[in-house]
Amino acid sequence: MKFVIKLGGAGLENPETLALAAKSLTQLVEDGHKVAVVHGGGTQLTKLLAQLGKKSEFVAGLRVTDAETRDVALMVLGGRVNKTLVAALNKAGANAVGLTGGDGHVFKARKKHTEHDLGFVGEIAATDPKWLDAIWTLGAIPVISSIALGMDGEYYNINADEMASACAVATQADALVFLTDVPGVKGADGEVMRWLSLKDVPELQKQEVVSGGMLPKLNACKEALAHGVKRVRILPADAADLLPAFSSQRIDRGTEVLAA
Template sequence: MTVEPIEPQAQAEAAGLFVMKCGGSTLAALPDSFFEDLRELQASGNQPVIVHGGGPAISGNLEKLGIESRFVNGLRVTTEEVLDVVEMTLSGSINKAIVRRIQASGGQALGLSGVDGNLIMAHPVANHDEVGLVGEVTGVRAEIVTGILTMGYIPVIAPVGVDGEGQRYNINADTAAGAVASYIGSPSMIVVTDVPGIMRTVDGEKVVLPSVTVVQIEALIENGEIYGGMIPKVRAAMDCIQGQVSEVIIVDGKEPRVLSRVLKGEALGTRIVRS
């Protein structure tokens, strides 16, 4: 069976629609107030969509099972054995932990993975001979996401994709989030992290850059202003800028009422724009 990827919708169908990407470990560390803010946004008519990762938890489970973790250019080498653990961790424990926290705050959430309903269609990445069952997104069934939203639930999506023959793929959470945002018509995406934004040294002090282009980020990495553990965070955020997604906002999830403040236009974190 071949499933053709659907075309992205030209515009968001509902006011207040936004996509939020967050790592599983970051979400686990967020205070209850973050989820209360999310619940209030949902109650006031906003429509959040969450795409999450879970790299550290996957590595931890692989270690417990005695399975080696290997990476090539930041992508986890994924065999069928590794993929079983990836799916168990992302679609199982992490996904349901997020759903439980949302519902404990009074919100309504429904957890699923990209396999469910062929939500995230994928095919092998170009260097699949090196990384194995890692996929790139070929389509997102936007009607599933919008249908869940229409029922009054927050979709919580684990980034495992599938092709027309039923083969699963490990999908980078950032690229999955960018694809979901683009296909459902969300022009911007919020990346929730544990840092206040992209930092730069000005007059000897670290300050948050309110806005930066992709070209400027590469220059900041080149001159050493962005370094160490911030480099993969920033590159991951840039991976989200695809299709109709024209900006990504990096924010610290521990900032009080960060989601509602960003959605109201308050200058928090760093906005990454194409140009």
């Protein structure tokens, strides 16, 4: 199988959770699967911005990104976070290659236009997965930070969920898994929904059952399923050890997102 894994939050910050995820991703490769990792790093970015005296602002789960914030994002996401994840995978026994979406023009971005001007926030306009294929051919794991070059030569901050979805579509992945800080998508009763049909999302949004950062994640799920990705799952990062069994056993953690 071909897996795209989105890793963020505690999966990047907590050393034990990161080691667990790295071990599981390495096991997937050893079992013969192809794995690509797309990562965020929003918490780390917010912390450094605060240290620099900049307040973070979000609209519908997306970070408002002026030029200075974009430059810090490039440093944090494309630098420290990416290389920390590469190091963890290498320590677990994998061969990991870190890159941004701008390297090799794997992802090309355009400015995201919304009612509120988000600045240097982009969306994926084009993909060229040949470099990912080359890394896979060598038996390695591409590790991609959520930064991409625009047609104008500027770097854009991309929502990591959206980039993971675009990566899954571009590579014709069999599965897209979001390793998150939350146990899954919770319903109105506060319980994790083991299965969530996309047709139910508008009503959940209307009732404000899902909001904030979960909205771009569910939109990313929708895009992936609409363009051929067979399975999409939101899984807590502390359950990353379940990934090697993903294709052969039933998993009772997280939320499986269904097209209908």
